Amino acid sequence: MRTKSEARRQAILDSATVVFRETGFERTSMAQICEHMGCSKATLYSYFESKEALFVEVVLQSTLGEFDALMASMDLQQQDFGAALEGFGRGLLNLLYSPHVQAVRRLVVADVGRAELGRRLYEAGPARGEAVVAEFLRDAMERGTLRRADPRVATRHLTGLLEAEWIDRFLFHVIEELDPASLNETVRRAVEVFLRAYAPEP
Amino acid sequence: MRTKSEARRQAILDSATVVFRETGFERTSMAQICEHMGCSKATLYSYFESKEALFVEVVLQSTLGEFDALMASMDLQQQDFGAALEGFGRGLLNLLYSPHVQAVRRLVVADVGRAELGRRLYEAGPARGEAVVAEFLRDAMERGTLRRADPRVATRHLTGLLEAEWIDRFLFHVIEELDPASLNETVRRAVEVFLRAYAPEP
Incomplete structure (x- = not known):
């Protein structure tokens, strides 16, 4: 059964x-x-x-499958490293700014009284995603495509740059969605800045 | 009357x-x-x-004063531009991660039904702060300290980098405060990456 x-x-x-x-x-x-x-x-x-256990499952189910699909689509062997990062950036922002992920983020942020729930979700969500991207960046550092640095910090800088242009406007409910052209331009600018900042030392 | x-x-x-x-x-x-x-x-x-509307006014009144003091303390003529940015970065993170600003951020994010309230707070808070910092960066671009770029986008990249390392852990309640040594290191790394990315073209 x-x-x-x-x-x-x-x-x-x-x-x-x-x-x-x-x-x-x-x-x-x-x-x-x-x-x-x-x-x-x-x-x-x-x-x-419990209600908490159910909530965690709801949140994880709605986001992890999509995140795994995004990471699986990243091609480490792709010739153009910048194009690979842009593909990741577009996928990440499309995921983060989709209405159901926005709704889940609001629920988590609002839920002030439950530190343990937040920690579990953080470990299963952002921390897990970060580990995967950090491996990707570490590999690029070893190949000499990026300068040597802490791959975890570099990952947070990359995602911080990707989110920088719109996150406040989403969190403050100023906008509810982002048109594809603006999203693409945002990702292009963020990846350009990231690649300049992490370019190999001459 | x-x-x-x-x-x-x-x-x-x-x-x-x-x-x-x-x-x-x-x-x-x-x-x-x-x-x-x-x-x-x-x-x-x-x-x-409502209690929410009252709380928002209380927080705006207290944070705007602190933000204005922070901006007033930025010295445009300071010899070391990186040191000026780091001073701003430390002040900004100390403000954003203080318990009362954290509390209002949660309230705003959770309060899905009140788009109008969110827009008011966004205009009075992040958008107003962004305009001031963008003027500072525009000036640096005109003096040749930074390469030419959209000063608004550069401002968001700077604040995105400053927030990148800890924002998720605050939003998910994994941490409640940041020790000064970690905050200083975070700011130093973010400003270094920003200055590399926006260095004048050779």
Whole structure:
């Protein structure tokens, strides 16, 4: 009955996603999720031990699959290193600024009382992504494409530059989406600045 | 009676500042602020429609003063341009990562339903700060200290680099404060990368 269980688990996650988005983490109850889905509380708790555990799954499921696909699409052997970084940058901003990831970021940031939840999400999300990109940059440093530096710091500088132009306007609700032409220009400028800053020493 | 109204409004802000600091945003009620000030709820609500709106005014008033002091302390004529940028960077991160600015950032990010409030805060906060820093960088470009580029974009790249190392860990509640030594190192690395990226063309 494994397949049936997984289908049920996924249905719970889908319901929870809708309810969390509509109601916010704090005000959502497990009872509301049961009601939305039409299942018993006992069934719900047999899949997820707590609202926090359910929330973490909702967040991770909606973002990790897409992030993995993005990283898998990065071609380390690509001739043009700048083009590879731009491809990563476009993928990252498309992911971060998509409405469902924006919604998840807001939920996490708002949830002030729960340091443990934040830490788990940070480890599974940004920290995990950072480790993958840092390996990519370390490799470029070893090949002499970039100057030697701390690959973790370089990764944060790269993502900081990519996010720099629009993050405040998203966080303050000044804009809700970014048109593809602006996104491409933003990525081109960020990668140009990154490559100048991390160019090999002459 | 305009003067009297403004005096009353300021008195409310002063009372609210005291109560928010003592009790924290979540646990403070409008009733407590009335009690501290000795006014009726009707009077309070005639000046501020909600606790959120009042909190935002309190924070803007306190952070804008600090930001203005920070900008005033930047010495355009300083011999060492890198040292001037590092001074700005330390001041900015100390401001952004102070508990009361963290608190308002969370409030703004979480408050999905109030786009108008977000826009007001963005215009009064980040956009206003950005304009001042962009003028500083434009001046450096005209003197040949930096290469020619869009000063607004350069400003966002600078602040993006300054925030890059810690912003996610603050937003995910992984850390609550940053020790001065780490802050200084972060600023030094960010300014070094910025200066490499925006060095004048040879």
